[in-house]
Amino acid sequence: MLSLLTEDMFDCITKAQGSIKLEGISFKGGHMKKILILSLACILVFGFMLSCAKKVEEAPPPPPPQVKEQPQVEKVEEAAPPKEPVLTEEEIFMRKSLEEINQEAPLQMIHFDFDRFFIRDDAKPVLEKNATWLKKWNSVQILIEGHCDERGTEEYNLALGEKRAKSTYDYLVSLGISSDRIKTISYGKSQPMDPGHDEMAWAKNRRAQFTIIAK
């Protein structure tokens, strides 16, 4: 109750002072004038205090006094943070960087037979899945990288890698992916996935893999 009053009073005083200052500008010099201003200020302050006091009186009556008045414990609760709007899948996708998306590898790589570049039967469902994803995110552009195992010369493997990338490209286009969304490149045998020198490693290295280059 008390604190409420003083707060209000302070409020009133500052308001009053503000008005004095404004008035003070119009007066110039003179002791008497200063006294006059001061007294005027006093009157004004009192006037305001009275009006404030009146307001206080108008406030609802205090609760009945209790035997042992204890300060009421008020639980301090942090204001709830602004709730982020629920993002759509598309918004989440657009927020990610290309690196993040590529790290998630939404497009699965496919593998090839030795010295061949046709799409194997086990690769077709993989490409169909990839095509579905590409249709969902239809602004995405991809790079198909053709890779080979080490059992060919550098030159021959570069040509073979390009053919693998191209047949993958053709298959995706046949599934309805626009050709201007796809680029191809061949790495030959310069970027093996598995550095080994056995059939296991070679089978892994004969592949076409996908990199998202724009979205």
Next chain:
Amino acid sequence: MKKKEIFFYGSLLLLIALLLPAQQEVYLSIKEGMPAIPLAIPPFIVHETSSKTQEAAEILHQTLASDLQYSRIFQELPKSYYSYIRPLNPQQIFFKDWESIQAKILFVGEVSNDVGNEVIFEGKIYDVKAGRGIFGKRYQAERSLLRFAAHKMADELLRMWGEQPFFTSKIVFASNRDGNWELYMMDYDGHNQTRLTFNRVIDYMPAWSSDGRTIAYTSYQGTDAILYLLQVYEGKRNSVTNRGTSFAPAFSPDGRRLAFCSQEEGGNSEIYMSTSEGKGIRRVTFNKATDTAPTWSPTSRQIAFTSDRGGTPQIYIMDAEGSNVTRVSFGGTYHDAPAWAPTGDRIAYVSRVDQIFDLYVLNLRTKQIIKLTEGNARNESPCWSPDGRHLIFSSNLNGTVQLYSIDYDGRNLRRLTSSGENKLPDWSRQ
């Protein structure tokens, strides 16, 4: 008298008869089977007692001696022979002494220290039998350039012998020693390995221009594998083409044209041609099969290349304009990476049998084939020395892929690199 005459003509006929069927081989045996010239190259005379000059003389001597030995023209005499005769006095050479240890050529080197860091190296060549000097040269070089000075001297010797000099030539190659594949170059003997590109992307398949100042190579920039031209001594670089995946460049020996591989719209590799600056690109092969790995004949009129138009990769020859295609490799299922020797008569290539890659040399005149390498390894990417007596290639002979040098007849296999993996060498023409 008559008997003698008959014998004379008879033996002449016999000689002709003997020579005729072997005529084509005679050409080779004269050139290549010629015994090397016995050369005496005693330790160089040092006109100074300082250890630094002594050291310089040793570097010069060792470099020059190994150059001349490598040439296959000269054969260094065993060092022990020098102790059998009087020590060398450059003012008064006892040629009979040198003749007695079977030296045909005597190389006398003298080294003195100029003021500062420079060394003066003088070399004189003597015909031992005639007992006279035939050639002399004097070089002044900084200590860091001693090997270069010795190479220059060795080049002069080859030139004098009517041979193509190559000791100051350079090998460009790709290495992953600093992380990813970048271009490096080195001397023919593996010294002075210097990094050339710093792109942090794959740079490989380099090829020297005929003047040895520009390198064409493939660089993976963004989503393209583009052909670039690097002016080595100017540090300038520009792209030739932004076509998709362009590779395997080869400059014509006359310095006018650049052949390379690139994809036509169907993703199939074809051979293309441009000026040596990369202008005026046009397609040379029109075939559904893969056409790769062009290599020029020394006349710049023909190109050998690999094609699988016959079902398996084989080596073909065509005119530089794309006409008159002839298959030259037979009897295997995988022949690739042809390298046309600067002598014009031979093509080195890779043959794959049961996952083992070996180098072969096909003689275009005799159709004779020599197997160069023998090992359970992948021996790849042969390239010829400017004189056609040596080749450099990559091999995983000892585990990792490294560069090796070998002679035209399969002798003198030596390893040139050891840091990281090293491949795709190309030997400059000068």
